Amino acid sequence: MKSRWKRVLMLLLFSLTGTAGLYASDAIPIDSGATAWMLTSTALVLLMVPGLAMFYGGLVRSKNVLGTIMHSFVAMGIISVLWVAVGYSMAFGKNVLGGIIGWNSDYFFLKGIDTNILDAGIPEYVFSMFQGKFAIITPALIAGAFAERVSFKAYCLFITLWSLLVYNPLCHWVWASDGFLFNLGAKGAIDFAGGTVVHISAGVSGLVAALFLGSRRGYPYQVIRPNNLVITMLGAGLLWVGWFGFNAGSSISSGLSTAQALTATQVAAAAGALAWVIIEGLHQGKATALGFASGILAGLVAVTPAAGVVQPYGAMIIGILASLICYMAIQTKNKLGYDDSLDAFGIHGIGGIVGAIFLTFFIRKSWMADAAAATGGSWTMWNQLGIQAVAVLIAILFAGGMTFVIIWVLNKFVKFRSSEDEEMAGLDRTYHGERGYGMLNPS
Amino acid sequence: MKLITAIIREVQLDKVREALIEAEITRITVSRVSGHGQQRIEEMYRGQRIIPDLIPKIKIEIAVNEAFVDITIDAILKSAKTNGTEGVVGDGKIFITPLEECIRIRTGERGGKAI
Numbered sequence: 077m078k079s080r081w082k083r084v085l086m087l088l089l090f091s092l093t094g095t096a097g098l099y100a101s102d103a104i105p106i107d108s109g110a111t112a113w114m115l116t117s118t119a120l121v122l123l124m125v126p127g128l129a130m131f132y133g134g135l136v137r138s139k140n141v142l143g144t145i146m147h148s149f150v151a152m153g154i155i156s157v158l159w160v161a162v163g164y165s166m167a168f169g170k171n172v173l174g175g176i177i178g179w180n181s182d183y184f185f186l187k188g189i190d191t192n193i194l195d196a197g198i199p200e201y202v203f204s205m206f207q208g209k210f211a212i213i214t215p216a217l218i219a220g221a222f223a224e225r226v227s228f229k230a231y232c233l234f235i236t237l238w239s240l241l242v243y244n245p246l247c248h249w250v251w252a253s254d255g256f257l258f259n260l261g262a263k264g265a266i267d268f269a270g271g272t273v274v275h276i277s278a279g280v281s282g283l284v285a286a287l288f289l290g291s292r293r294g295y296p297y298q299v300i301r302p303n304n305l306v307i308t309m310l311g312a313g314l315l316w317v318g319w320f321g322f323n324a325g326s327s328i329s330s331g332l333s334t335a336q337a338l339t340a341t342q343v344a345a346a347a348g349a350l351a352w353v354i355i356e357g358l359h360q361g362k363a364t365a366l367g368f369a370s371g372i373l374a375g376l377v378a379v380t381p382a383a384g385v386v387q388p389y390g391a392m393i394i395g396i397l398a399s400l401i402c403y404m405a406i407q408t409k410n411k412l413g414y415d416d417s418l419d420a421f422g423i424h425g426i427g428g429i430v431g432a433i434f435l436t437f438f439i440r441k442s443w444m445a446d447a448a449a450a451t452g453g454s455w456t457m458w459n460q461l462g463i464q465a466v467a468v469l470i471a472i473l474f475a476g477g478m479t480f481v482i483i484w485v486l487n488k489f490v491k492f493r494s495s496e497d498e499e500m501a502g503l504d505r506t507y508h509g510e511r512g513y514g515m516l517n518p519s
Numbered sequence: 520m521k522l523i524t525a526i527i528r529e530v531q532l533d534k535v536r537e538a539l540i541e542a543e544i545t546r547i548t549v550s551r552v553s554g555h556g557q558q559r560i561e562e563m564y565r566g567q568r569i570i571p572d573l574i575p576k577i578k579i580e581i582a583v584n585e586a587f588v589d590i591t592i593d594a595i596l597k598s599a600k601t602n603g604t605e606g607v608v609g610d611g612k613i614f615i616t617p618l619e620e621c622i623r624i625r626t627g628e629r630g631g632k633a634i
Contacts, residue, residue: 139529294533501530509563511575 107197113330114202120321121209125152125216127318130311131369132220133512135418138303140224141512143503147219150232151212155239159208160186166244167207171254178248178255196328206325207247214243214274220418221282224300225292225499228507230492234285234482242281242478246471247273257467262447262455265467266439268337269326271381271432272467277475279425283416284479289493291415293500300417303513305365312369316345319376323383337383340391341376344383347395348375355403370406373423374398378431382438390438398430432468436461520618520631521588523581526554527599527611532577538598539581542590546634548580558609576611582618584631 129148136144155163162184169180182188183204192200215235249255250265250273257265257272267273292300302308324338352371353363378398379391386394406422416422436457447455483492498506505511527535532549539547553573561568583591595613600606623633 298533497530500533505530509561511562 104193104195105197106193106199107330110196110328110330111198111202113334114198114206114325114328117321117325118202118206118209120318121206121213121325122152122318124315124318124322125149125209125213127311127314128213128216130307131315131373132223132311132418134304134306134308134311135302135366136224137300137502138513139502139504139511141303141504142508142510143228143506144219144223145512146228146503146508147223147231148216150228151216151235154232154236155212155215156208158236158239159204159211163211163239163244164204164207166240167211167247168204168252169248171252175249175254175256177245178252194328198328203328206328207251210270210274210322211239211243211247214270214278215239217274217278217420217424218282218285220420221279221286221416222289223417224503225289225417225494226492227490227494227498228503230486230490233486233490234492237482237486238281238479241482242277242475243273246277246474249470250467257470260466261459261463262451263443265463266385266435266460267381267432267467268384269323269380271377271428272471275377275380275424275428276432276468276471279421279423279428280472280475281479282420283414283425284476285483286416286421287414288480288483288487291413292417293496295415295417296410296413302366309365309369312372316372316376319345319380323380327384333384336387339388340379340383340386343388344375344379344391344395344398345372346375347392348372348378348399351375351396351399352403355400359403370402370419370423371399374402374427377424377427378434381428381432382435385440385443386435386438387440390435393438394431394434397434398427401430402426429468429472432464433461436464520621520634521583521585522616522618523579523583523588523591523595524614524616525579525581525595525599525611526552526576526613527579527595528601528609529575529577531599531601531610534598535579535595538594539591542594544581544583544587544591544594546581550578550580552576552578556609556612560609574609582621582634584634588615 125148129145132148133141133145164186165180165183166177169178169183172179180188186201186204189200189204194200194203196203215238218235218238219231249257250267251258257267265272294300319341320338323341324334327333327337349368349371352367352374356367357363375395375398378394379386382391382394402419402423405426406419409416409419409422439457439460444455444457444460447460486492494503494506525535529551536547539545553575555573558574559570560574561570563569579595581591592613592615600610620629621631621633622629626633
C-alpha cells in the first residue's frame with residue numbers, strides 16, 4: 077500500500093506542474109468501488125469526532141460537559157474551513173521552504189481540483205476531504221489533556237495555530253510524496269494511518285499543554301469524577317466503528333490492502349480491550365467499563381501506524397502491548413501528579429509510540445522484500461526500527477516544541493487558562509451560557 | 520443539636536466545601552435544587568436571552584452539635600459570598616432548625632455522639 081500511496085501522491089505532484097487541468101479532464105476513469113469506499117470512510121472518520129466528543133464529554137464533571145463536547149465540535153468548524161483554504165495545500169502541495177511545508181496554489185481553496193481524478197480512480201475532492209477529517213480530529217484529541225480549565229476563545233485560537241504550524245508540516249513530512257519522512261530509508265517511515273501525525277503529535281502536544289497550564293483546581297486531592305460514563309462508552313463505540321474508516325480508508329483503495337487494514341484494526345482493538353480489563357482485574361480486582369473503553373482506544377491507536385503492514389497475530393500483540401504500556405503510563409502519571417485530565421498523552425501519545433516502534437517486529441515479509449529491492453541490497457528489521465525511531469523522535473520533538481511556543485506566545489495575548497472563578501463555575505456557564513443537564517446532582 | 524440548611528449558588532459549592540473541610544465539618548449532604556428568590560439570571564437559547572423562572576441552586580444540609588453551629592455558619596458566610604466580602608443578590612440563605620434526634624443506623628447510637 078505504500079506503493080499505492082506513492083502513486084496517489086505522484087499524481088498530486090503532477091498536478092503541481094501546471095498541467096493539472098489537462099491531466100484531469102481526460103483518461104483516468106473513476107473507480108466507483110474505490111470511490112464509494114472512500115466516501116464511506118470519509119463519513120466514518122467524521123463520525124469519530126462526535127464519538128470523541130461523547131467519550132471526553134462523559135468523563136468530565138457535569139458543569140463542563142458542553143464545553144468539553146464543544147472542544148471537539150468546534151474543531152469540525154474551524155479545521156474544515158482552514159483545511160479547504162490552506163491546509164490541503166500546506167500538507168499535500170510540493171516542497172517549499174526546503175521541505176518544511178508544502179504549497180500548491182491549485183489547492184488554495186481547492187479551486188484547481190474541481191475535475192481532478194486521482195490515479196487511484198477517486199476524485200481528488202474525496203481524498204482531500206478524507207484527509208481533512210484527520211486534520212479535524214487531531215487537535216480535538218489534544219483537548220483531553222487540558223479538559224475543564226481552558227478559555228474557549230483561547231482554545232479556538234490554539235487549534236487554529238496548532239493545525240497550521242504543527243499538523244500541516246508533520247502531515248506533509250510523513251504523507252506527501254516528497255515529504256522527507258516519507259522517503260526516509262528504504263520505503264519510508266511506516267505510518268499507515270496516523271500514528272505519528274495524529275496520535276503522537278496530539279498526545280505529546282497535550283502533555284506539554286497540560287504541564288504549561290497546570291492542574292485543575294483541587295487536583296489531585298479533590299476527587300474529580302466522570303459525570304456520565306454511559307455517553308463515554310457510546311463514544312468509545314463510535315470511535316471503534318469510525319476507526320474502520322480511519323485505518324481501512326487509509327489504503328486509498330477498495331481492495332486487498334483495505335481488507336488487511338480492516339482486519340488488523342478489529343483484532344488490535346479487541347485484544348487491547350481484553351488485555352486492559354485483565355490487567356486491571358489482576359491489579360485492582362475490578363474490570364471497569366472505562367478500562368474496557370481505554371483498552372479499545374489503546375489498541376486502536378497503536379494499530380493505526382501498523383494496520384497496513386502487520387498480519388492479525390502482529391496486530392493482536394501490538395494491541396496487548398499498547399494496553400499494558402498505556403496502563404503503566406497512567407499509573408505513573410498518577411504517581412507523578414501532573415494533570416493530563418483525560419489521558420490524551422497516556423493513551424494517544426504512549427499508544428502511538430508503542431505502535432510506531434513495535435510494528436517493526438511484525439512487518440509482512442512481502443513488504444520487507446519490497447524494501448530490500450528498493451535499496452538494491454538487504455533491508456532488515458533493525459534498519460527499519462532505526463527509521464521508525466527517527467520518525468517518532470522527530471514527531472515528539474517537533475510537536476512538543478512547537479506546542480510550547482504556540483501556547484507561550486498565545487498566552488501573552490489571550491489568557492489560555494480559565495480564572496479560578498470561571499473554572500469553578502464551569503466551562504458551560506462561563507463560555508457558553510448554557511447547561512448540559514437539567515437537574516443532575518453535582519459531582 | 521441543630522440542622523443547618525444552606526441554599527447557595529452552584530458556583531460557590533467548591534469554595535464552601537473547602538471552607539467547611541477547613542473548619543473540620545465533613546459530614547454534609549449536598550443536593551441540587553431550584554427555587555425563586557430576589558435574583559434573576561440569564562441563560563442563552565439560540566441567540567435569545569432567557570430568564571428562567573426557577574433558578575438552580577445548591578442545598579447543603581449539615582447536622583451539628585451546638586458547639587459547632589457558629590463555626591459552621593462562619594465558614595459558610597465567608598465562602599458563599601460572591602466577590603469575597605461584598606456579596607451580590609442571589610448568594611443564598613442559611614436556615615437553622617432545632618434537631619430533635621439523630622440516630623446512626625449502623626449502631627443505633629442516639630443524640631450528639633451519632634452526629
